[in-house]
Amino acid sequence: MTETAPATATPGTPTDPGTGSIAGPSVAYQNWIDRQSRNRRQVQVGRALILIAFLALWEVAPRAGLVNPMLTSYPSAVWEGFLELLAQGNLGLHIGVTLLEVMISFAVAMILGTVVAICLWLSPMLEKILDPFLVVGNALPKIALVPIFYIWLGPQGSIYAVAIAVALFITILMLYTGFSQTDPNKIKLARTLGAGKRQILTKVVLPGNVHTFMATLKANVGLSLVGVIVGEFQASKAGLGYLIVYGSQIFRMDMVMAAIVILSLMSVAIYLAVQKAETWLIR
């Protein structure tokens, strides 16, 4: 029953920015707001509890001898491993290297993918010809190419190559799909106003696909990160992927886990940056 109450209160929500604040909020609306903030608090408490429970279990289980600490490490050891890496002075370097590789591959995949998607949209004939190749290119697990890239391009080149390959095809397909689904009536309208193909692109297709672009951007952040880490696994002298492989080789699980935690923080940070860019772009 509590589910239906907020729904009936919703129409009272002032949605029109111009006229919303003439009368004070009704009692029902005030109740609805209170219920909303209570819900939000519950969600946050729930999340915190899961995190605490997870960390506590991770800390206690190895110490109590339930699992082998050599295999799982535990949070306090990870924290010390992190401090040790920090003290060695090249943690910043590892983070920087990975971040730079991600940024570059991300940017290249995005730009190249956008250019290809635009060309495909401009030339339906080209699109028809290339379609099967794109489908195969997208379906192929790019990670299988890592050894080949390594032989062809060397350690640094193969990292970029695999990261770009992972992100590129999905960029092309997502953007092209968005472009080709542009409302045909908007295109027809632009044509009645005298627009040629190029103007249809710049006035209708591109501005109408800002959302597609943002969705692609978000998908690509994760994919470039996957590509870079896999590339670093194969061969590298620095970066978080290197740290993970190196740590596991010398059986320092605390170091591996610390690197993974940093990696997840990094991906969250990049994701948030993209989200910021999105609100700025869409306004």
Next chain:
Amino acid sequence: MSAEQMPGRHREVPPKVEFRKVNLHYFSDEGETHAVKDMSFSVRPGEFVSIVGQSGCGKSTLLSLLSGLMHPTSGQVLIDGKPVRGPSPQVGFMLQQDTLFEWRTILENALLGPEIRGMDLAAARARAERILTSYGLGQFLHHKPGQLSGGMRQRAALGRTMCMEPDILLLDEPFSALDFQTRLSIAEEIGEIIRREGKTAILVTHDIPEAIALADRVVVLSPRPGRLKSIHEITFPSAGPTRPGSMAAREAAEFREYYHTIWTEMENHD
């Protein structure tokens, strides 16, 4: 009844728009559609013509031909005596579907045409502001279409069309998305604007009363392949010397007669 039967009246004025034995076939993988067959009729300068006919009889196709978006398979489409070669700023087209760009404000939407045509933007902006304000959208110039009601969006779309200063207006069921009440008043309003500015207008509609209430002539098409069935000259002598507005026309004595004739014609073709 048919205009063909009273030729002398307007012979001296050259037609604004003319269809000469126009045929149009659509081709697709599924086959060929004969959408328009041997279509011939003309529209005088400053005239308001309504086109009625069943769904799929080629009404939108006729407007697309006039706007230069496609070319007839055979025959000629002429504006001011010259064959239509492609989209021209002289022709404004309000499409059947709502096509305001939701990422642009109302004012920016109205400036789309001038931007595409590379017109003087400062002048176009002043014109757009004046036109939209005169359509009652002065408060909403910087709103996005999503913040407007259906009727306001319709007026904004007309404003965008008018901003190109066309002398021929093509209206493809511009009121079909509106509720009945709004539809009547918006039709009255838009009809009024078009007459005041002396534009030549062609309105496509399913709604026979609307066709009669707004037009100087009603063109009836037969079902696919679309052919000209008849043309009805609409006058309301009982309502005084000048043509009444669309609301008043609906009240005029002649209205029922026109309605009955056209309705019967549209019923009896099979």
